[in-house]
Amino acid sequence: MSAPSSPPNPTLFFETINAYQRTAALKAAVDLGLFSAFSGAPASADELAARCQCPVRGIRILCDSLTLFGFLTKEDSKYTPTSDTAFFLDKNSPAYLGNAVKFLTAPGIKDVFEGLTSTIKNGKVHDSEKGTTAPDHPVWMDFARTMGPMMFGPAQGAAALVELDTTRDTKVLDISASHGTFGITLAQKSPRAHLVALDWEAVLTVTEENAKAAGLGDRFSKIIGDAFTVDLGSDYDVVLVPNFLHHFNIADCTRFLKKVKAALRPGGKVVIVEFVPNDDRISPPSSATFSLVMLGTTPEGDAYTFAEYQKMLGDAGFKDAALHPLAPTAQSAVIGVA
Amino acid sequence: MSAPSSPPNPTLFFETINAYQRTAALKAAVDLGLFSAFSGAPASADELAARCQCPVRGIRILCDSLTLFGFLTKEDSKYTPTSDTAFFLDKNSPAYLGNAVKFLTAPGIKDVFEGLTSTIKNGKVHDSEKGTTAPDHPVWMDFARTMGPMMFGPAQGAAALVELDTTRDTKVLDISASHGTFGITLAQKSPRAHLVALDWEAVLTVTEENAKAAGLGDRFSKIIGDAFTVDLGSDYDVVLVPNFLHHFNIADCTRFLKKVKAALRPGGKVVIVEFVPNDDRISPPSSATFSLVMLGTTPEGDAYTFAEYQKMLGDAGFKDAALHPLAPTAQSAVIGVA
Numbered sequence: 001m002s003a004p005s006s007p008p009n010p011t012l013f014f015e016t017i018n019a020y021q022r023t024a025a026l027k028a029a030v031d032l033g034l035f036s037a038f039s040g041a042p043a044s045a046d047e048l049a050a051r052c053q054c055p056v057r058g059i060r061i062l063c064d065s066l067t068l069f070g071f072l073t074k075e076d077s078k079y080t081p082t083s084d085t086a087f088f089l090d091k092n093s094p095a096y097l098g099n100a101v102k103f104l105t106a107p108g109i110k111d112v113f114e115g116l117t118s119t120i121k122n123g124k125v126h127d128s129e130k131g132t133t134a135p136d137h138p139v140w141m142d143f144a145r146t147m148g149p150m151m152f153g154p155a156q157g158a159a160a161l162v163e164l165d166t167t168r169d170t171k172v173l174d175i176s177a178s179h180g181t182f183g184i185t186l187a188q189k190s191p192r193a194h195l196v197a198l199d200w201e202a203v204l205t206v207t208e209e210n211a212k213a214a215g216l217g218d219r220f221s222k223i224i225g226d227a228f229t230v231d232l233g234s235d236y237d238v239v240l241v242p243n244f245l246h247h248f249n250i251a252d253c254t255r256f257l258k259k260v261k262a263a264l265r266p267g268g269k270v271v272i273v274e275f276v277p278n279d280d281r282i283s284p285p286s287s288a289t290f291s292l293v294m295l296g297t298t299p300e301g302d303a304y305t306f307a308e309y310q311k312m313l314g315d316a317g318f319k320d321a322a323l324h325p326l327a328p329t330a331q332s333a334v335i336g337v338a
Numbered sequence: 339m340s341a342p343s344s345p346p347n348p349t350l351f352f353e354t355i356n357a358y359q360r361t362a363a364l365k366a367a368v369d370l371g372l373f374s375a376f377s378g379a380p381a382s383a384d385e386l387a388a389r390c391q392c393p394v395r396g397i398r399i400l401c402d403s404l405t406l407f408g409f410l411t412k413e414d415s416k417y418t419p420t421s422d423t424a425f426f427l428d429k430n431s432p433a434y435l436g437n438a439v440k441f442l443t444a445p446g447i448k449d450v451f452e453g454l455t456s457t458i459k460n461g462k463v464h465d466s467e468k469g470t471t472a473p474d475h476p477v478w479m480d481f482a483r484t485m486g487p488m489m490f491g492p493a494q495g496a497a498a499l500v501e502l503d504t505t506r507d508t509k510v511l512d513i514s515a516s517h518g519t520f521g522i523t524l525a526q527k528s529p530r531a532h533l534v535a536l537d538w539e540a541v542l543t544v545t546e547e548n549a550k551a552a553g554l555g556d557r558f559s560k561i562i563g564d565a566f567t568v569d570l571g572s573d574y575d576v577v578l579v580p581n582f583l584h585h586f587n588i589a590d591c592t593r594f595l596k597k598v599k600a601a602l603r604p605g606g607k608v609v610i611v612e613f614v615p616n617d618d619r620i621s622p623p624s625s626a627t628f629s630l631v632m633l634g635t636t637p638e639g640d641a642y643t644f645a646e647y648q649k650m651l652g653d654a655g656f657k658d659a660a661l662h663p664l665a666p667t668a669q670s671a672v673i674g675v676a
Contacts, residue, residue, distance in 0.1 A: 007666050008425040010488075011624060012408050013435055014668075017442045019360035021630050024451035026354045031455040058458030061633040061640070067620045068627055070350050074620055087346040097351055104355045113362035117369040120396030150348075281402045282412055286349060289406055292359050295399040302399070328345050330352075 025065045027105055030098040034062065035071070035081055035089040042078035099146040108132050108139040113296045124299045131298040133247045135226060136200045140178065144199075144206035148179030154242070155185040157326030158273050158333045162238055164190040170237040171196065173263065175227050176244040180207040182273065183240055184214045196233060198223040228256060232263040239264055242273035243331075246290070249300035250312060257316035257336075264338035270318060275303045276325075276332040286330035309334045363403045365443055368436040372400065373409070373419055373427040380416035437484040446470050446477040451634045462637045469636040471585045473564060474538045478516065482537075482544035486517030492580070493523040495664030496611050496671045500576055502528040508575040509534065511601065513565050514582040518545040520611065521578055522552045534571060536561040566594060570601040577602055580611035581669075584628070587638035588650060595654035595674075602676035608656060613641045614663075614670040624668035647672045 029035060037043070037051040045060035052059060067074045071085045081090065088097045103109065109132070112125055125131035132139055164170045164186070170193045174183030177197035187195040195216060197207045201224045211220040223230055227244070239260045245253045260270050275290035282288050287303060294301035304312075306323040313321040318336030325332045367373060375381070375389040383398035390397060405412045409423045419428065426435045441447065447470070450463055463469035470477055502508045502524070508531045512521030515535035525533040533554060535545045539562045549558040561568055565582070577598045583591045598608050613628035620626050625641060632639035642650075644661040651659040656674030663670045 008422055008433065009666070010422070010426050010435060011668075012422060013364070013426055014624070016360045016364045016407060016409075017439060018627070018631070020358040020362075020448060021451055021627075021634065022354045022357035024358075024454040024634065025630060026351070028455040028458055032458065054459050055461035057638070057640070058461060058633055061629045062458060064619045064626060065630040065633075068623050069354060071354075074618065084346055084348070084350060088348050088351055095346065097348060101355060110358060113359055116362040117366040120366055120370065120400060121392050123393035123396060280412065282405045285406050286352070288402060289356070289359075291399045292363060292403040293356070295396055295403075296359065296362065300395070302395070328347070330349075 021065075022069055023105065023110075025062060025069065026071070027101055028062060029066055029071070030089065030101045032059075032062075033091065034059070034066075035085055035098075036091040038079075038081055038086075038090070040086075042075070042080045044078050048079070095149070097150060100150055101146075103139065103142040103146045106139050106142045108137060109293075109297055116296055119296065125297060133298055133301070136202065140200060140203050141206070144178040144203045148181045148210065151179065151181040151242070152185075153329040154273055154326050154331040154333075155181045157324075157329065157331075158182060158240070158242070158271055159186040159189060161324055161333055161335060162186065162269055162271060164193050164237060166190040166192060168192060169194065171233075171235060173198065173223075173232060173236045173239045174207075175239065175241045175260075177207045178203060180210040180214075182242040183207075184211055184216065186238065186240065187216060187219065188214065193237075194219045194221070196221050196223060196236075198225075198227055198230070198232070200224070228252070228259075232259060234263050236264050237268050239268070239270045240273070241270060245272060245309075245312075246274055246294055246303055247298045247301040249302075250304070250308060252300070253304075254312045254315045257312055257318065261317045261338050266338060268338045270313070270336045270338070272309060272334040272336075273326070273331055274309070274334065275330060276306050276309070276323065276334065277303050279305050279307060281305065284330070287332070306332075306334060359403075360407050361443065361448075363400060363407065364409070365439055366400060367404055367409070368427065368439045370400075371429065372397070372404075373423055373436075374429040376417075376419055376424075376428070378424075380413070380418045382416050386417070433487070435488060438488055439484075441477065441480040441484045444477050444480045446475060447631075447635055454634055457634065463635060471636055471639070474540065478538060478541050479544070482516040482541045486519045486548065489517065489519040489580070490523075491667040492611055492664050492669040492671075493519045495662075495667065495669075496520060496578070496580070496609055497524040497527060499662055499671055499673060500524065500607055500609060502531050502575060504528040504530060506530060507532065509571075509573060511536065511561075511570060511574045511577045512545075513577065513579045513598075515545045516541060518548040518552075520580040521545075522549055522554065524576065524578065525554060525557065526552065531575075532557050532559070534559050534561060534574075536563075536565055536568070536570070538562070566590070566597075570597060572601050574602050575606050577606070577608045578611070579608060583610060583647075583650075584612055584632055584641055585636045585639040587640075588642070588646060590638070591642075592650045592653045595650055595656065599655045599676050604676060606676045608651070608674045608676070610647060610672040610674075611664070611669055612647070612672065613668060614644055614647070614661065614672065615641050617643050617645060619643065622668070625670070644670075644672060 049056040049059040187193040275287040277288040291303040310321045313336040387394040387397040525531040613625040615626040629641040648659045651674040
């Protein structure tokens with residue numbers, strides 16, 4: 001047992017049982033454009049209420065709460081966004097993350113946590129057999145539309161880890177391509193790279209828009225359907241598997257990686273991008289907490305350790321599995337050679 | 339502006355937007371009796387899953403998450419509750435707080451935060467004009483049934499601050515008596531004290547049960563109804579106003595305190611028990627965060643500062659307003675003399 005605190009302190013209990021209020025306060029601030037209402041200067045609750053066109057009581061309590069939660073500072077009744085808040089949550093910042101709130105609190109993601117007790121007890125997500133892994137689950141449209149900017153960091157890190165031969169035609173397959181950020185970033189490394197994006201049909205309209213906007217032109221094509229059952233094609237130089245395997249159990253991941261291996265040229269690479277916790281599964285926090293998201297939203301998913309990916313890759317016939325943290329992001333790349 | 343972090347770090351954004359998952363994990367652990375399944379010794383996920391009769395995947399991810407959130411420690415794949423967890427969240431502990439989870443996540447409390455944006459925008463709780471201040475709101479039955487044990491600390495602290503003359507009959511009025519903990523604790527200081535409990539009719543059945551169990555016998559009576567409009571009676575030595583005023587605006591609080599003043603004997607005392615933040619409204623955190631609960635659940639409530647209570651009491655005709663923090667609890671007593 002750890003040393004007793006003296007006197008016993010229920011603060012963590014209250015903070016945690018009320019933690020949902022932090023989500024609500026942050027979402028409200030983003031919805032109301034609060035963090036975009038400062039114009040680089042401290043502002044009072046009265047000023048912010050006028051700019052957000054809200055009664056002052058709610059804005060004042062919201063600002064005090066966001067100060068307590070670390071998003072604002074307060075001095076002489078005036079609030080100022082922290083530098084991280086201004087960088088990520090002011091709509092005028094190119095790094096704006098506010099649009100991701102829609103996916104992160106979407107039906108199928110947030111509401112299913114209301115049933116977490118029965119999910120744990122029954123071993124499945126309460127309102128469906130498959131959770132977000134169901135075919136054409138609508139949440140992946142929100143994901144594709146809003147999460148691309150958050151993936152620039154991991155996508156650039158992953159692209160930096162693999163070479164594409166610029167002296168010949170090459171082929172890249174992006175599994176669960178979504179916004180396309182991973183595949184597009186990699187394909188841009190060679191003017192002779194062709195990107196094949198795989199996802200649900202509706203989602204691929206977003207991928208295609210983004211590929212066109214990135215100038216890939218006719219160097220882009222699509223595979224519509226379930227990655228486990230659809231024909232992946234062959235002779236790929238690289239298969240990207242970003243934030244996909246965490247939705248499934250180890251046996252299914254291994255089976256899928258065998259299919260990927262068969263689609264790669266000899267010497268081709270699979271690039272898995274994931275939250276990869278250490279073997280203790282409780283560090284680092286930003287990766288380890290992801291397993292709870294998978295518990296809440298998928299029937300069998302998890303945040304797998306590198307040892308587990310190493311085993312899956314070995315069992316699927318890959319060699320030289322290697323782990324590459326994509327610092328400063330919370331994600332890592334696991335690369336195997338076909 | 340605060341000094342920029344380098345590089346910009348979105349961790350606080352992700353932690354906060356996902357904070358609702360902490361609530362869900364803690365609630366699931368309480369629902370499943372996880373913290374009561376240790377019997378004082380470290381246990382593995384397999385052992386805990388067997389004891390809680392759940393598949394192991396969910397229990398393992400839940401335990402890792404609760405380790406990250408500070409409720410458990412983990413060593414060599416075995417989990418141990420912290421001393422605070424064992425004290426407050428093991429059903430076998432007399433200080434068990436798990437029953438409070440029902441009130442703290444009840445409809446009318448937690449679900450209304452889904453509409454926080456519109457609450458702020460419209461200046462009222464989204465699905466009703468009155469939020470939890472509506473007559474006979476069912477959440478107060480949950481409160482009365484589950485929150486009494488959490489109030490022992492503040493109730494003992496408040497009772498210690500006022501004397502009851504044991505040489506004559508005295509009268510104590512407990513406003514929004516609920517579980518009755520405040521009134522019963524004070525009335526037990528004198529065998530000649532009579533306790534009058536005011537609340538909604540259904541709630542008073544709980545108060546009465548608890549008063550009988552505490553041995554007050556015929557030293558207990560009830561006033562049913564809306565504290566703002568019902569006749570309070572007169573000649574009270576003490577009127578307790580615990581966790582009531584925070585639901586209302588300052589004008590209504592002042593009006594109510596005038597009514598309390600009229601019901602007290604000259605020299606009698608009003609004892610307000612509340613979360614009272616400092617004038618900056620952002621400290622201490624355990625009091626200051628309460629204003630967000632009032633924003634989410636009431637049309638006009640707040641966590642008022644001592645300066646505000648002092649003004650209300652003065653305007654209502656009280657003298658000698660004084661603040662008494664009820665350490666180690668997060669609450670304070672504000673006492674005024676009639």
